[in-house]
Amino acid sequence: MKEYKISFEVPFHAVQSVNFHPLSTNGPYIDAHFGPLNKDTPVGQTYFIRPVTTYTPPCKHGLKQGCGCGGKGRGCLTMKSMKCYPSVHANNNTVSTDFAVSGVAKISPFQWIDNKAKVFPDQTLDVEFTVYNNTGQTMQGFHIHDGQNKKGLTSFGPISYFMYTTAEWNNLYNETDKSVNFAKKYAPLPPQNIAPANPKSLLEFSKTVKIKR
16 A cells, blocks of 8 residues: 655645636545546546535634634635545445545635635645555546536535646646547546646645655
């Protein structure tokens, strides 16, 4: 089993897709992609987990510790996962122990308005996750997805934040005509959602991930 230690705090625009997708109140999914990226498996073997999500609304008066209104500061969203949480192998819709995640991610400032996250220009993503990979294949991507589909139902939705990527993923999914056409024909997500907006910065901190074998 390989363990990936993913630890960083970055502005959200460094880890967003070409078209940023804010999270809905249906909550996020954490997912990872493994193995080759091709016509048969355009995003590889995909596994996802539903983390425990806690929303802290902003304080009505902006106080860091809150004023008694139930909120604190400018609000935040935290996602917690433990190694014992079951994952689902999306390719065959089965429960699996080949992928697990432990740790916490925090998004701040954060606020839900009309069931949709407000876009703050100074929002940051703070991640302290360990990914456990028992698939025997290389991890190609690690993401936070929305928990709502186009019809507004709770489902495995678009990518909201990239937490890890490989050069292979970025070479396949980018803004070139070849990439867009491939994504439109084969990928399960829109071309501008599956491609990171800032691949260079994403690759740089992905290279800092410590991998334990």
